[in-house]
Amino acid sequence: MAEKNPNTDRPFLDIKDLVVEYVSDGETVHAVNGVSLHLERGKTLGLVGETGAGKTTIAKSILRILPDVGAKICGGEVHLDGENLLELPEVEMRKIRGNKISMIFQDPMTALNPVQTVGDQIAEVVRLHLEHGDRTDPVERAKEMLEIVGIPAERFSEYPHQFSGGMKQRVVIAIALACNPDLLLADEPTTALDVTIQAQVLDLIADLRNKYNTAMLLITHDMGVVAQVCDDVAVIYAGNIVEYGTKRQVFKHPTHPYTIGLFGAIPDMNEDEEWLHPIDGLPPDPTNLPQGCAFSPRCPYATDECRKEAIKVYRTADGHDCRCCRIEAIAKKEG
Amino acid sequence: MPETKTAPAPQQHKAKKKSEFMRVMRQLSKNKLAMIGIAVLIIEILLAALAPWIAPYEYDKMDIPNAFATPSAEHLFGTDDMGRDIFSRVLYGGRYSISTGILAVLISTVLGICVGSVAGYFGGQVDNIIMRLLDIIQAIPGMLLMIVIASVLGPGFINTVIALSVGSIPASARMLRAQMLKERENEYIEASQSINCSKFRIIFSHLLPNCMSPMIVSSTMGVAQTITTAAGLSFIGLGVQPPTPEWGAMLSAARQFMRQAPHLIIFPGLAIALTVLVLNFVGDGLRDALDPKLKN
Amino acid sequence: MGRYIIKRLLWMIPIALGVAILVFTLMTFTPGDPAQTLLGATATEEDLNAKREELGLNDPYFVRLFDYLGDVFIRFDLGNSWITSVSIIDTIKIRMPRTVILTVVTLIIAFGLGIPLGVLAATHQNKWQDSVSMVLAMIGVAIPNFWLALLLVVAFSVKLRWLPAMGIEMGLISYILPALSNCTGALANCARQTRSSMLDVIRADYITTARSKGVPERSVIYKHALKNALIPIITAAGTAFGRLLGGAMIIETIFDIPGMGTYIIGSLNNRDYPVVQGGTIFLAIVFSILMLLVDLLYAAVDPRIKAQYASSKKRKKVKANA
C-alpha cells in the first residue's frame, strides 16, 4: 500500500498481531484479537467500526494507557520508528507519550481537567518533555499553541467550563500537538461536535498535520469523515480487522460482507431509496465470540465453513486485504 | 451469544419478576464480608431474642460476694459490681440496643420518605417551606438535638426511640429529595408524563422505586449509627436507665469501676462495636450489589 | 461572590430564629417544675411561687417566647443562668474555645490521616493495602467514641500514666486523648469517602488525558486526581464537623473538659433552661457559619462552582409574553 521507510525495513508504525483482553467479573472480554496495522509518516489510516469493536483499545494499547485494573496486552508487537513500544520500560514510555505520540479524545467535555486552567494543561505537556538545554518557555509555547488552534492567547488562564465543546476540542488538539508528535491518535475527534464545528475541527487537524508531516490513526464510525480525511482504511469488527486497503479500494470495491453491509445501512445522500439495508442481528458478545468468523451469525453469505475455524486473510494482487473465505461467491452475487 | 439471526434471548429472561431481588442477592452472596456480616447479625439477633432461654443467669440476679469476678468458665464475661453475670446482661442488652436501632431507623426512614415525597409531590412553595424547616432542624448538631429531645421526653425505651428517629428524619428526607431530583432528570419521567401518568403515579410508581437503593444502604448504615448514638445517650444517663441491661447504660454504670475492673467496660463496648461493624459490612455489600454501575 | 456571602449570612437570621423558637418551645413543654428543681424538695409552696414569678414562668407561653426572642435578637443578650446567675454569653466566651480546640484537633487528626489512607486504598484498588485500609476504616466507624475514650483512659492514664485522664490543666496535651477517642469515626469516613471519590476520578477521561501527556503517575494522582476528588471530601468534612461537635458533647463529659458539651448537658440535668437555649442557638449559628465556610471552600477548589456563585446574583424571573 505505502512505500517502506528507507531507513529501516519496517513501516513507521507497525502493529503485529496485537491481542488485548479485559477481565471483569470473572469473564474475559476479547477486545482485540490479533490486529496488524501499519502506517507511514505523513499518512492517515482510518480505523472504522461500531461501538465495542475495539478501536479505542488499540489506540490506548499503542500508548500503553489501558486501565491498570483488568486490562492486559496479551500478545503482539507495536513498533514505532523501529522500536517495540510494548517492551519499553515505563520511564521511557512516559517520554514518548505526549511527545512522540499523542492522542485526541472523543469527548472534549470530559477530556480536560476541570480544575486546571487550559493554559496550564497545555504548558504542562511542554514542560514535561523539555529536552535538557531546551530554552522553550512552556507558557509562551502554550500561548502560541492556543493561537495556532484559533483561540486568543488571552484565554490562557480560563478554565474548561468557560469554553464551548468545539473550543474545548481545540484545546485538546493544542495539547496533543504542542510537542510536534510524529504520530497522532485521534479517537473519534469530532463525534461529539456539531457538523459545522466538526468541519472546522477536521480542517484544523488536516492543516496542522500537513504542516508537521504527522502520521495519524483516525478512529471513527463515520464513513464520511473517513472519505474526507484518510489515505488507507481498516474496517474492524469484534476486535479483528476484516477489511484493509486504500480508501479507494475499500470505498469503491468493498469486499467483506460487513463492509458491504455498513455501506448499505447508511442513508445515501445522493439517491432516494425507500428502505435501508440494515445488517441483521447484533454485534457479538465479546466475552463469548462465535467460532470461526465473528460476523458469520449476521452474514447473509455464511456457510458451515465460516463457522468452523479462524478465517485467514485473503489478499488481492493490489494489496487489498479481506478476512473472508467466501470472497468469490460474494463478488459474484454483488456483481 | 447470538446463535440465530433473530433476537436471541438470554436464558434468565424466563425468570420470574423476582429477578431484580435475586440479582442483588447473587451479587451480595459474592461479597465475603457482607455474608459474614449477615451471618453474625443473624446469630446476634437470635441470641438476643432467645436470651431468656439461653442466658446462664437472670440479668438482674445479684451475687454480691461474687462481685467483680474476672471472666471464667462460670461467668464467661465475669461479673459486675453487684455480682451480676455480664454475659447474660450483654445478651439481654442486645434486645434493647438492636431493637432501638432498627425501630428508630424504620420510623425515621418512613417519615423521611413521607416528608421527602410530599415535598417532591407538591413542589414549589410546599417544597420550599419543608426544606427551610429542615434547614432549621439541621442547623442544630444532630447529637445535641437528640440529647435535648431525649432530656425533654425523659428516660425510657420508647422515648429514646422517638428522640433518635426525630433527630434523623431531616437527613433521610433530604437524601430522598436529592435522589428524586437527580432521578427526575431522566427521560423516562418525561415519557411517563407523555403517556398521561398522574403526578402521584410518577412519584410512587417510577421515582420512589428508583430512589430506594441508596435509601436502603443508608438505612442499614443508619441502624449502625443509631445503635452507637443510643448507647451514647444511655451512657450520659438520658436513654434507657440502669439496672436495665442496655449496653450504653452498662458502660455508664461500669465507668466508676474501670480502674479496678476493666472487664466491666470491655464486653458491652465490644458488643456495640461488633454489631456496628457487621452492619457496616452488610451496608457496604448492599451498596455494591445495588450499584447500577455494576449492572450488566 | 460578595453578594452570595451576604445572602447566606442574612439567611442565618431566620434559621437562628427558628432554632430559638424550637428550643424554647421544647424547654417550655418539658415535664417537671424548674422552680422545684432549683429550690430543692424542701421548698414551700410560697417560695416556689415566688421563684416562678421571678423566672417569669407564670406568664403565658407566647408572652415569654416574645420576651425571649426580643432579648436574644434585639438586645443580643442570651440571659443569665438560673442557677449561677452568671451571664450566659460570658460563660460561652470562656467555654467555646475549649470545644473548638477539641473539635479542630480531632478534625486535623481525622483528615490528616484519613485522606492519605483513602488515596492509598484507591491507588491500590483490590490489593492488600486497599483491604487493610478499608477494614481499619470499618473498625473505626464501628468503635463507639465514648467506649474508646474509656479504653484509652485505662491504657494511657491508669496503666501507663502518660497522659492526663481529666481536665485541661496541661494545655494542648490534655486534648490528645479526647481528640483521639473522638476522631475514629470521622477518620474512617474520610478515608472511605476519599477512596470512593478517588476511584471515580481516576476513571475520568481527563486522567487518561494526563497519562497520555506523559505525566508521571505520582503527579497524575496527587496533582490531577486529588484536587478533583476533594469536592466530596469537603462535603464529608462539613458533615464530620457537625458530628464531631455532637461527639464532643459526650467526650467532654468523660474527660471533664469544661466546654460547651458539659455546659449544656449539665444544665439540662439541672433544668437550667436559659443555658440550654442560649447554648443551642449559639452552636447552631456557629454550625451554619461553618457550613458557609465549607461552601466557600468548594468555590476555592472548583472554578465551576465559583462561577455559579458569582452568577447567582443575576438571577431574575423572566415573564412570559416577553
Next chain:
Amino acid sequence: MEPVIRVENLKKYFATPGGALHAVDDVTFSIEAGKTLGVVGESGCGKSTLGRTIIHLHESTDGKIFLEGKDITKLKGRELRAAREKMQIIFQDPYSSIDPRKTISSTVMEPLKVSGRYNRREIAEKTAELMGLVGIDERLRLAYPHELDGGRRQRVGIARALALDPKFIVCDEPVSALDVSIQAQVLNLLKKLQQDKGLTYMFVTHDMSVVRHISDDICVMYLGQVVEKCPSKELFAMPLHPYTKALLSAIPSTDIDNPTKREILKGELTSPINPKPGCRFAARCPFATEACEQPQVQEEVSPGHFVRCCRIREVN
C-alpha cells in the same frame, strides 16, 4: 384537509440567571396526515424543545398549537390528557428513557393501564400485539431494560409510544445513540409503522443523511428560529439560506470521487439568551450586512419554500 399538527408563532422561553433563553422563537408550520416533517439543526438550536413544547411536556410561552384543527395550546386536565393520547414522543437516549426497574412488558402496557379504558385481558393482548409490532421477542416480556441492547430498548420506547394509537409522534433523535447497522433497523421500522398506521411524524435530528431519508418536508432551525422550510428534495437540491448552505456543505460525503467543496463557517453559536432582534445567524454569516440587524421575516420564495433571510436574492 386539516393538517394533523399546526403550530402558529410558537414561542418557548426559559428563565435563566442571565435572562430569557429563547429556545423556540416564533415558529410556524403544519404537518399533513401521514407525512414526516424533519427538523434539523445543531445542538442548542431548540429543535428538541420545539417537539416537547408541541406535545405539552413544556408549557408554551406564546403562540398556538392545533391538533387536527383544534386549538390545544391552553388545554388542562382531562382534555389535555385526551389530546396527549394522540401525540406521543420517542426519545433519544434508550438508556434513560425507560424506567430501569420495570420489566419490558410493564413499560409497554403502562399507557394502556393509565388510560383506564381496557380490562386486564385486553391489556395483555394489546401488549403482546405491540411487542410483536416493533419486533421484540415475546420471551423478553419479563426482561429488565439493562438486559437489552440500545436498539431493542429503542423498540420498547416505540412500542410504548404506539400503545394508545396516536396520530402524531415526535421522534426526538431516535437513532442518534445507535450504531449504524442498528440505526438502519430502527429507521426501517419507523417507516414501516408510518405506512401501516398512517402516522404523522415530526422527526428531530442533527443527522442530515437520516433526515433526508425519512422526511417529506424539512425545517432548518438556528437558535430557536426556523431559517428555511421546504420539501426535502428541494432543500438538498437548492438550499437558499446561507446557514442551510453551510450546513449541507459541512457534511462529509462518502463519495470519494466528488469531494464536496466545503464552506467552513467561522465561529460558533451565539448565545440564545436575550438575543439581538436581527438575524441570529448574522454573526457567522459571510453575507451579513447592516440590513441583517433588523428583525427578519419569513418569506415564501417559491410555493412551499420558506426562507427567513433578507438578502436571499443577493446570496443566490
